[in-house]
Amino acid sequence: MKKFHRILYRGYISELFVPYMDLDEEWYYRTFLDAGEYGFGLSALPLEPLRDCPQNAVFMDVFVASPNGRPIKMPNTFCIFEKYAGDIMWRHTENQIPNKLIREVRPEVSLVVRMVATVLNYDYIVDWEFKQSGSILATVGLTGMLGVRATKYTHKDQIQEEVFGTLLAENTIGVYHDHFLTYHLDLDVDGEANSFVKSKFETTGVADRGSPRKSYWKVVSETAKTESEAMLNLGSGAAELLVVNPNKRTKMGNNVGYRLIPGSLAGPLLSDDDFPQIRGAFTKYNVWVTPYNKSEKWAGGKYVDQSHGDDTLATWSKRDRDIENKDIVLWYTVGFHHVPYQEDFPLMPTLSSGFELRPANFFESNPVLKVKPPKVVKWSNCSALTVI
Numbered sequence: 001m002k003k004f005h006r007i008l009y010r011g012y013i014s015e016l017f018v019p020y021m022d023l024d025e026e027w028y029y030r031t032f033l034d035a036g037e038y039g040f041g042l043s044a045l046p047l048e049p050l051r052d053c054p055q056n057a058v059f060m061d062v063f064v065a066s067p068n069g070r071p072i073k074m075p076n077t078f079c080i081f082e083k084y085a086g087d088i089m090w091r092h093t094e095n096q097i098p099n100k101l102i103r104e105v106r107p108e109v110s111l112v113v114r115m116v117a118t119v120l121n122y123d124y125i126v127d128w129e130f131k132q133s134g135s136i137l138a139t140v141g142l143t144g145m146l147g148v149r150a151t152k153y154t155h156k157d158q159i160q161e162e163v164f165g166t167l168l169a170e171n172t173i174g175v176y177h178d179h180f181l182t183y184h185l186d187l188d189v190d191g192e193a194n195s196f197v198k199s200k201f202e203t204t205g206v207a208d209r210g211s212p213r214k215s216y217w218k219v220v221s222e223t224a225k226t227e228s229e230a231m232l233n234l235g236s237g238a239a240e241l242l243v244v245n246p247n248k249r250t251k252m253g254n255n256v257g258y259r260l261i262p263g264s265l266a267g268p269l270l271s272d273d274d275f276p277q278i279r280g281a282f283t284k285y286n287v288w289v290t291p292y293n294k295s296e297k298w299a300g301g302k303y304v305d306q307s308h309g310d311d312t313l314a315t316w317s318k319r320d321r322d323i324e325n326k327d328i329v330l331w332y333t334v335g336f337h338h339v340p341y342q343e344d345f346p347l348m349p350t351l352s353s354g355f356e357l358r359p360a361n362f363f364e365s366n367p368v369l370k371v372k373p374p375k376v377v378k379w380s381n382c383s384a385l386t387v388i
Helices: 034-038 275-279 313-319
Strands: 008-019 031-033 058-065 071-083 088-094 102-107 110-119 122-130 136-144 148-150 165-169 172-175 177-187 195-205 215-223 238-249 255-261 287-291 328-338 348-360 376-378 385-387
Touching: 008 034, 008 122, 008 136, 031 034, 031 275, 122 348, 136 177, 136 328, 177 348, 195 328, 215 238, 238 348, 287 313, 328 348
Parallel strands: none
Antiparallel strands: 008 031, 008 177, 058 071, 071 110, 088 102, 110 122, 122 136, 136 348, 148 172, 165 172, 177 328, 195 215, 195 238, 238 255, 255 348, 287 328, 376 385
């Protein structure tokens, strides 16, 4: 009899902070909080078959509440499809046996759920990809049109002062800006009571003279007990970030868990006392962990368009609440520092990043060992081979 184990109760983009760097009178205030001010989900548009999604996709409509509270149908908001892009799930070749070559390969086939939100000039392609290995990949792709402003300049050599961007075409500046997408990840790894474990690699000298080696590395782990201990700017030494269930173990005695594999590590470069950064203080760290609270859904606060930065994820975390062996929420920010280039103009090719939630002793062994190899079929009316 199959037994189901929980991983992620709810995951979504909680806020999207896009500050532009132009100090001009017509631009300095352009520091957008796209979820709270514009409605990131409400900005979703119908997906087009064969263009936004492949031929094998199925589409889902959704209903949302309008400003007057009435339901509105949004057609083809999501598409769901199996993805096979030629990636390898796992493989091995055993070539040490004389006169014999043994090879096993399994193709990667995953399930993708996609939506696209168009917030003013930018289109955000949001994918949740579920792999047979148990991994969950969250990816966001940026495309659309750059935020540009007019200039008197027609060549870079004419520029003598700070223009806060790149000259992309005659009389056209692409303004420097950031994109910070903060995800709310309510992980329930095999149950609601979880802990956050951060580890680092530590170089250790060899004291035993019986070994010719002089050093090795080991993993030093620490369980965060409070919110302040979980705040992290990645790239500062953390090697492994895990959410584990301290009450559940594998047969080998390891705590079942999932680990966060980060993508883009960009963080805010604005000063902490800059008003836009006060409102967007939830981007100060790449990782936050808070105890679950049903009122703490939106990293920028409940009423973002009226916010002065006094009701954000950064504010809640000042209480420094206990997070060990509790129902916790992991917050992760995917960041982009966007320096526009001429190839981004007038329409920008998609730029993507994201993160992976990957099993860490969640299964007793590799869960996809029993996946059957594909069959090769030669169709009588086709010259190409088809794999099914």
